[in-house]
Amino acid sequence: MVARTVSSLVPLYSPRGYEFAPYAAARNWIGGEWRNASTGETMDVENPRYGRPMGKVVVSPGADVDVAVRAAKAALPKWRHVPLRERAQVMYRLKSILERDMEEMCWLLSAENGKTYVEAQGDVGKAIECVEFAAALAMSAAGGQIDVSRGVNCRLTHEPLGIVAGITPFNFPVMVPLWMIPNALMGGNAFILKPSSLVPYGGMRLAAAIEEAGLPEGIFNVVYGRRDAVSAIVDHPEISAVGFVGSTPVAKHLYGRGATLGKRMLCLGSAKNHAIVVPDADLELTATTLVASAYGCAGQRCMAATIMVAVGDVQPIIDEMVVLMRKLELGKDMGPIITKEDAKRIVGYIDQAESMGAKILADGRGAKVAGCPGNWVGPTLIDHVTPEMPASHEEIFGPVFCIMHAKTLDEAIDLANSSPYGNGGAVFTQSGEVARHVAERLDVGMFGVNIGIPVPREPFAFGGWKDSGFGCLDITGMDGFHFWTRAKKTTEKWAHQTGGSWMS
Numbered sequence: 001m002v003a004r005t006v007s008s009l010v011p012l013y014s015p016r017g018y019e020f021a022p023y024a025a026a027r028n029w030i031g032g033e034w035r036n037a038s039t040g041e042t043m044d045v046e047n048p049r050y051g052r053p054m055g056k057v058v059v060s061p062g063a064d065v066d067v068a069v070r071a072a073k074a075a076l077p078k079w080r081h082v083p084l085r086e087r088a089q090v091m092y093r094l095k096s097i098l099e100r101d102m103e104e105m106c107w108l109l110s111a112e113n114g115k116t117y118v119e120a121q122g123d124v125g126k127a128i129e130c131v132e133f134a135a136a137l138a139m140s141a142a143g144g145q146i147d148v149s150r151g152v153n154c155r156l157t158h159e160p161l162g163i164v165a166g167i168t169p170f171n172f173p174v175m176v177p178l179w180m181i182p183n184a185l186m187g188g189n190a191f192i193l194k195p196s197s198l199v200p201y202g203g204m205r206l207a208a209a210i211e212e213a214g215l216p217e218g219i220f221n222v223v224y225g226r227r228d229a230v231s232a233i234v235d236h237p238e239i240s241a242v243g244f245v246g247s248t249p250v251a252k253h254l255y256g257r258g259a260t261l262g263k264r265m266l267c268l269g270s271a272k273n274h275a276i277v278v279p280d281a282d283l284e285l286t287a288t289t290l291v292a293s294a295y296g297c298a299g300q301r302c303m304a305a306t307i308m309v310a311v312g313d314v315q316p317i318i319d320e321m322v323v324l325m326r327k328l329e330l331g332k333d334m335g336p337i338i339t340k341e342d343a344k345r346i347v348g349y350i351d352q353a354e355s356m357g358a359k360i361l362a363d364g365r366g367a368k369v370a371g372c373p374g375n376w377v378g379p380t381l382i383d384h385v386t387p388e389m390p391a392s393h394e395e396i397f398g399p400v401f402c403i404m405h406a407k408t409l410d411e412a413i414d415l416a417n418s419s420p421y422g423n424g425g426a427v428f429t430q431s432g433e434v435a436r437h438v439a440e441r442l443d444v445g446m447f448g449v450n451i452g453i454p455v456p457r458e459p460f461a462f463g464g465w466k467d468s469g470f471g472c473l474d475i476t477g478m479d480g481f482h483f484w485t486r487a488k489k490t491t492e493k494w495a496h497q498t499g500g501s502w503m504s
């Protein structure tokens with residue numbers, strides 16, 4: 001059989017820059033074939049930089065999920081018995097393919113999502129790290145065994161769950177799916193991905209890359225659709241575990257729905273990440289780090305620092321942030337917002353905070369980029385935000401950084417902890433004592449000291465607390481592997497024992 005390469009399965013994206021270019025129709029990938037939605041329905045895929053369609057994506061009804069489940073079911077019996085080391089070979093090949101196609105894929109991701117080329121490199125680069133982690137499971141995921149009594153051995157193995165699924169957001173079209181897929185496949189499962197239809201090409205390119213890497217057909221499938229396709233995944237009796245990454249209301253709803261059906265659910269949600277800044281913080285490090293964190297990916301990152309709690313007088317740091325923000329070139333250093341509606345929603349938060357008395361230190365409203373009539377909001381800095389303002393506690397998910405003020409460190413910690421979210425948080429200080437005081441008290445799953453985006457790199461796991469995550473375990477690292485597998489304990493006795501008690 002001739003191996004199917006990425007380029008034989010999908011058209012390659014030709015631009016090596018931000019110019020507008022049309023691209024293919026994204027179709028479902030089921031059982032090793034591209035398929036249309038059974039209804040024939042499609043929707044436009046918009047390039048957010050230009051605000052016009054660059055292609056189409058199919059819109060599947062819930063019934064198409066069942067077609068994918070049947071393909072997965074047919075392929076699963078063989079795959080679940082493939083040894084871990086052989087599964088790892090698929091991961092090694094996938095890593096090479098993603099590295100080979102990195103440049104072309106990053107320009108495509110930039111076109112569908114709006115992020116800059118450099119940010120897209122971060123998306124794919126971190127995704128590759130997750131593939132590396134999964135490949136290493138062949139060496140590190142040994143269960144364990146001991147003789148629990150004379151002649152009696154107990155052994156722990158990690159067994160597949162069967163058919164599992166992932167539902168992913170628009171902001172990291174390759175990385176977030178690969179938080180889940182490699183660990184789930186290494187666990188011997190078949191996987192169904194439902195990507196965000198706003199950015200369908202990441203999932204489509206993953207399907208082609210995974211096919212070229214040699215995964216048996218039917219073990220990885222992609223279905224695009226709306227709410228009914230998601231419901232069909234969560235409700236399907238043959239899908240036993242679901243990973244979700246997206247906004248909190250959907251995460252919470254799906255978690256409850258799936259858990260009631262007895263499924264394993266891990267649903268990551270929204271965020272509001274506080275950066276506590278004290279007067280001894282290094283001026284340059286703090287200002288550059290916070291500007292990069294707040295405005296990278298136009299603030300459309302669940303780990304972006306979105307709000308500073310200034311303890312005492314940190315005005316020089318705020319002034320330096322304004323200087324640095326003025327240097328950001330919209331369209332080059334910062335991309336657009338995913339949709340027009342989101343851009344409007346973000347501007348609404350700025351208007352509202354201003355009308356309630358906040359001070360706009362840098363205003364991104366009305367920003368434009370010549371030749372690109374897309375969904376733009378420029379970097380915005382709002383000072384004197386108070387708890388009554390929705391901008392202080394709701395997720396804005398745009399390039400808007402807010403500043404609140406506290407008199408003491410403990411007041412700042414209380415303010416941060418009053419957020420319903422607990423994804424990430426950070427402190428900026430040169431004092432080990434201050435850093436430790438905050439580290440021990442901030443209710444977040446991922447904490448940074450002088451780090452704007454404290455995303456744990458593999459093998460450390462990614463996951464937040466409170467309303468930022470429903471279900472136990474984190475989504476990457478060893479937790480991810482444990483989420484997608486179940487532990488079997490096998491107790492064996494082969495020698496006949498005489499004269500012992502049942503516990504000897």
Ligand code: NAD
Nearest residue numbers: 168169170195196227230245246247250268269270271302
């Ligand atoms: P979203 O919740 O709108 O969509 C996520 C996925 O759910 C998509 O596949 C979408 O098609 C589907 N979906 C949307 N509404 C649905 C509904 N009512 N019923 C069923 N399915 C539905 O999120 P988004 O706008 O794509 O992504 C941004 C959000 O994701 C932000 O809140 C961000 O904080 C969050 N996010 C969180 C993490 C994390 O690790 N905690 C990572 C990335 C993004």
